[in-house]
Amino acid sequence: MENILITGGAGYIGSHTAVALLEAGYQPIIIDDFSNSEKSALEGLKKITGQDIACYEGDCNDAALMERIFTENKLSGVIHFAAFKAVGESSMLPLKYYHNNISSLVVLLETMNKHNVENLVFSSSCTVYGQPDKLPVKESTPRKKAESPYGNTKKICEDILVDQVNSKVALSAIALRYFNPIGAHTSSEIGELPLGVPSNLVPFVTQTGVGIREELTVFGDDYDTPDGTCVRDYIHVMDLAEAHVKAISHLKEKKAPFYDIFNVGTGNGNTVMDVIKAFEKVSGKPLNYKIGPRRPGDVVKVWADTAKINDELNWKARFNLEEALRDSWNWQLALSKKQ
Numbered sequence: 001m002e003n004i005l006i007t008g009g010a011g012y013i014g015s016h017t018a019v020a021l022l023e024a025g026y027q028p029i030i031i032d033d034f035s036n037s038e039k040s041a042l043e044g045l046k047k048i049t050g051q052d053i054a055c056y057e058g059d060c061n062d063a064a065l066m067e068r069i070f071t072e073n074k075l076s077g078v079i080h081f082a083a084f085k086a087v088g089e090s091s092m093l094p095l096k097y098y099h100n101n102i103s104s105l106v107v108l109l110e111t112m113n114k115h116n117v118e119n120l121v122f123s124s125s126c127t128v129y130g131q132p133d134k135l136p137v138k139e140s141t142p143r144k145k146a147e148s149p150y151g152n153t154k155k156i157c158e159d160i161l162v163d164q165v166n167s168k169v170a171l172s173a174i175a176l177r178y179f180n181p182i183g184a185h186t187s188s189e190i191g192e193l194p195l196g197v198p199s200n201l202v203p204f205v206t207q208t209g210v211g212i213r214e215e216l217t218v219f220g221d222d223y224d225t226p227d228g229t230c231v232r233d234y235i236h237v238m239d240l241a242e243a244h245v246k247a248i249s250h251l252k253e254k255k256a257p258f259y260d261i262f263n264v265g266t267g268n269g270n271t272v273m274d275v276i277k278a279f280e281k282v283s284g285k286p287l288n289y290k291i292g293p294r295r296p297g298d299v300v301k302v303w304a305d306t307a308k309i310n311d312e313l314n315w316k317a318r319f320n321l322e323e324a325l326r327d328s329w330n331w332q333l334a335l336s337k338k339q
């Protein structure tokens, strides 16, 4: 079995990707410092896969630890999820984000280069597009000025990959630009664990549904969209996990140096009200929400053109919005039972 290192593998998307890699015949190895995850994710992984997945506890900025991991394991690729992702916090603590998100990529690339590990999949985001002038957004759409230090770290990391590949080192990299990951593993053993008040819509919706939050505020209903609320491309995290497996396989067919970018979304835009209605349907209960003022900095509408990933990686989203919300809801119910 080929070993794939997953940085941030105890986190939301990383843990689902560990399952997908195992199912595809790869052996995942995790490094995580648990700065935004809990060890219970590893227990969930064991329940789903029947395996104890090796996990190094530590920081990817720790060059000595990275050196040890690369020495102890023959790796055929790396998927780099580890990063901080709270957009709001990044405006208050920019250096925390620049340090963690950028330095960890630099340390990783140095270690990969030293150990002749060529294949890297990097977690980027549709945030690099800002509010695109044309929809759906293609990979060739010019990136806009970042709205937050977090968004800027994704742009800078993409640029670092381009520079590194252009320097003709043996690196084959794919940046996956995720749209809006939601849902949880259908087993409800792993899912998103927002620490504190969730800044994303769906965890806020499910926490309101279960009574942890009193009320959801919809930020603006007077935008130029079908029902006036913001539009996003919500993608089931299990579909997103599969996209990483496809990206790793694709890299193996490419000769270094190589770099490419793929959007990972469903290709459909859904409004906040679509999410609320779909949630009410799958949970069978009304959601307590109110309409509030617009939130500064919100992108009004964005969804993906998925033709490139459909054609070149032979990947397509399988789950729809209701299925994803069903799994988010089941995960929330499972979490509430444990607490």
Ligand SMILES: NC(=O)c1ccc[n+]([C@@H]2O[C@H](COP(=O)([O-])OP(=O)(O)OC[C@H]3O[C@@H](n4cnc5c(N)ncnc54)[C@H](O)[C@@H]3O)[C@@H](O)[C@H]2O)c1
Pocket (backbone or CB within 6 Å): 007, 008, 009, 010, 011, 012, 013, 014, 031, 032, 033, 034, 035, 036, 037, 058, 059, 060, 061, 080, 081, 082, 083, 084, 085, 100, 104, 123, 124, 125, 126, 178, 179, 180, 181
């Ligand atoms: N979830 C989203 O909405 C979304 C959208 C676009 C892009 N992304 C990107 O996808 C990646 C994964 O996101 P996620 O939602 O799974 O986040 P997450 O916070 O659930 O997972 C990230 C994991 O990385 C770990 N981590 C952070 N810094 C680390 C470090 N220096 N060393 C070791 N471990 C570290 C955290 O403990 C956590 O387990 C991130 O790079 C994020 O920016 C996420």
